[in-house]
Amino acid sequence: MLRILIRLYLTVAVLLLLSIVFVQKGFPYLFSTHLTTQMHSEYASEAMLLRDYLGPLDESNRQARLDSMNRSNGQRYRRLSEEQKRALSPATRQDLAQYGLAWSGGGDINRTNVYIALNDGDLVEVHPLIPDWMEMLAYVIIFSVMLGAILVWLTPHWRDLEKLRIAAARFGDGALDARAKLSENSSIKQLCSYFNNMADRIGALITAQRDMVNAASHELRTPLARLEFGLVNLMDTTEDSKTHKRIQAMRKDVEELDILVGELLTLSMLEQATVPESREKIMLEDFLRSAAGVTDEELGLRRCTVVWQIAPAMREIVIEPRSLGRAFSNLLQNALRYTRSTIRVRAEPGAASWKLIVEDDGVGIPENDRERIFEPFYRLDRSRDRATGGYGLGLAIVKKIAERLGGGVRVTGSELGGAMFILHFPLRSGQGSPHLSPLVIPDKPN
Numbered sequence: 082m083l084r085i086l087i088r089l090y091l092t093v094a095v096l097l098l099l100s101i102v103f104v105q106k107g108f109p110y111l112f113s114t115h116l117t118t119q120m121h122s123e124y125a126s127e128a129m130l131l132r133d134y135l136g137p138l139d140e141s142n143r144q145a146r147l148d149s150m151n152r153s154n155g156q157r158y159r160r161l162s163e164e165q166k167r168a169l170s171p172a173t174r175q176d177l178a179q180y181g182l183a184w185s186g187g188g189d190i191n192r193t194n195v196y197i198a199l200n201d202g203d204l205v206e207v208h209p210l211i212p213d214w215m216e217m218l219a220y221v222i223i224f225s226v227m228l229g230a231i232l233v234w235l236t237p238h239w240r241d242l243e244k245l246r247i248a249a250a251r252f253g254d255g256a257l258d259a260r261a262k263l264s265e266n267s268s269i270k271q272l273c274s275y276f277n278n279m280a281d282r283i284g285a286l287i288t289a290q291r292d293m294v295n296a297a298s299h300e301l302r303t304p305l306a307r308l309e310f311g312l313v314n315l316m317d318t319t320e321d322s323k324t325h326k327r328i329q330a331m332r333k334d335v336e337e338l339d340i341l342v343g344e345l346l347t348l349s350m351l352e353q354a355t356v357p358e359s360r361e362k363i364m365l366e367d368f369l370r371s372a373a374g375v376t377d378e379e380l381g382l383r384r385c386t387v388v389w390q391i392a393p394a395m396r397e398i399v400i401e402p403r404s405l406g407r408a409f410s411n412l413l414q415n416a417l418r419y420t421r422s423t424i425r426v427r428a429e430p431g432a433a434s435w436k437l438i439v440e441d442d443g444v445g446i447p448e449n450d451r452e453r454i455f456e457p458f459y460r461l462d463r464s465r466d467r468a469t470g471g472y473g474l475g476l477a478i479v480k481k482i483a484e485r486l487g488g489g490v491r492v493t494g495s496e497l498g499g500a501m502f503i504l505h506f507p508l509r510s511g512q513g514s515p516h517l518s519p520l521v522i523p524d525k526p527n
Contacts, residue, residue, distance in 0.1 A: 090231055094224060117176075120184050120195065124207070128182050128197040131158075136200045143203070161196070161204040169196070177204070241267045245276060257284035301338070308335045362399050365428055366391040369437075372406030373413050385417065388425040395428040395435060400506060401486060405437075408482040408490075411475040412439040412502050419443030423497060434488065434505045443499035451492045455480040479504070 135143050147158050169177075169185070173196065176183035181198045195207040241263050251259035260280060261273045309332065316328045366389060373387070380387065416424045420441035427438040446454060457477040479502075483490040488506035495501035 089235065090228055093227060093231065097223075097227065117184070120193075121180065121182055124182060124195050124197070127207070131197055131205055132199055135203075135205070140203075147205070157208050159206045159208070161206055166204055238268055241269050241273070245269065245273055248280075249276065252280050252283075257287060305335055305339050309339075360399050360401050362397055363402055365395050365398050368402060368406065369409055369426065369428075372410055374410045375413060375417060383417065383420075384422060385420055386423050387413075388423060390425065390427040392427075392429050394430045398435065404482045404486060405506075408479045408504060409437065409439070411479050412504070415475055415502075416441040416443070416500070419499060421499075425495075425497060430508070431505075434507050437504040437506070438501060439504075440495035440497055440501035441499040442495070442497040445494055445498065446492055446500045454492065455490065 135146060138146060144160060147160060150158055169183075173183045173185050177196060177198045183196045184193050185196070197205045197207060199205065244263060245261045248259045248261035257280075260277050263270055263273045267273065312328050312332050312335065316325060319325070319328075369391075370389070375387070413424065413426070416439050420443045423442045425438075425440050427436075427440075429436045429438070455476050457474055480490050483504055483506070486506050488504060490502060490504050493501050493503065
């Protein structure tokens with residue numbers, strides 16, 4: 082909004098300056114006859130008094146009297162030397178010869194000098210009564226009044242636009258009930274109405290989509306449970322090894338569907354702009370080890386090692402444990418899919434935040450994909466096979482949790498050779514999102 086004020090003020094100021102320059106420089110040429118007539122009428126009496134007052138005196142006494150007059154008139158009068166007389170323009174000398182009075186100033190009315198010829202041909206130059214500093218002060222007052230007028234005119238527009246901006250920002254942050262409320266006399270009332278109508282439609286669409294996903298996910302749980310129960314019973318009714326393998330593969334598919342439904346429910350709940358649960362003080366390293374969701378046997382089978390590097394200053398932290406555990410578990414599981422042999426977990430303090438870093442020695446993530454991997458259902462090509470699995474929701478959940486806790490997440494290359502995910506959270510508690518209700522994040526399906 083400040084830019085609008087500055088641009089408007091500068092535009093008006095430049096136009097006003099151009100107008101002043103045109104008046105000062107252009108009018109003496111456009112209306113030279115009228116200005117000359119006015120100058121003669123204004124200075125005729127002063128010229129007559131100067132001739133009567135200075136004419137009878139000799140040169141030395143004349144100068145002394147002019148000095149006395151200047152002491153009470155602010156150096157208004159000055160005698161011209163012979164060299165200065167010769168420097169006058171032919172037009173000025175012609176007016177002096179014809180009228181005994183002439184003026185010059187390069188077309189600038191405020192800087193006009195009047196020349197008065199005495200009876201003996203001596204010339205007296207008369208300067209304007211208004212000093213330069215008063216002229217500058219007048220300009221300052223003019224531009225200050227102009228700024229005040231612009232502020233008075235712009236303030237209601239500014240206030241209404243600020244309300245609209247805040248409503249748009251809140252709506253963009255996920256507060257779907259955010260609307261701009263302006264008075265009926267507002268000049269942007271129609272724009273506000275368009276925004277509110279747009280927000281109503283978008284909010285209704287998003288709410289309908291969320292309700293549909295929630296309903297579909299909940300309804301899928303029951304038939305999935307029935308399928309799992311039926312497959313278990315079916316396996317008990319046959320002894321054929323090939324049939325057992327097929328049933329086991331089908332159970333695997335049902336399990337994957339169950340996990341997908343759970344991830345969808347979690348992501349849907351996280352998208353409801355809610356404040357975190359109450360925060361607790363935890364022993365960070367012990368908590369992360371227990372929340373990892375990876376056993377030593379699984380690490381041994383994958384021939385993978387997890388290196389823990391928790392800074393001493395991060396021994397205890399205050400945070401929402403359930404959300405942090407879910408985000409860390411997702412990152413560790415993601416690293417476990419692509420690592421060759423080593424995963425490193427680090428926690429480092431900062432000035433106003435702390436970082437939780439998970440990195441691996443896998444193939445890494447191309448720079449073009451580093452922003453998109455946090456989008457729901459986005460997966461790199463190499464993660465589409467059954468070997469690595471994944472549904473493209475784990476990292477989206479990590480991002481949502483980080484934002485709810487007042488932080489964020491980003492990915493870069495690791496010195497180990499793979500990807501490095503960096504979660505950062507505020508050190509102070511209570512810096513999460515300010516306008517939501519408590520949320521319980523479900524545990525990951527086993």
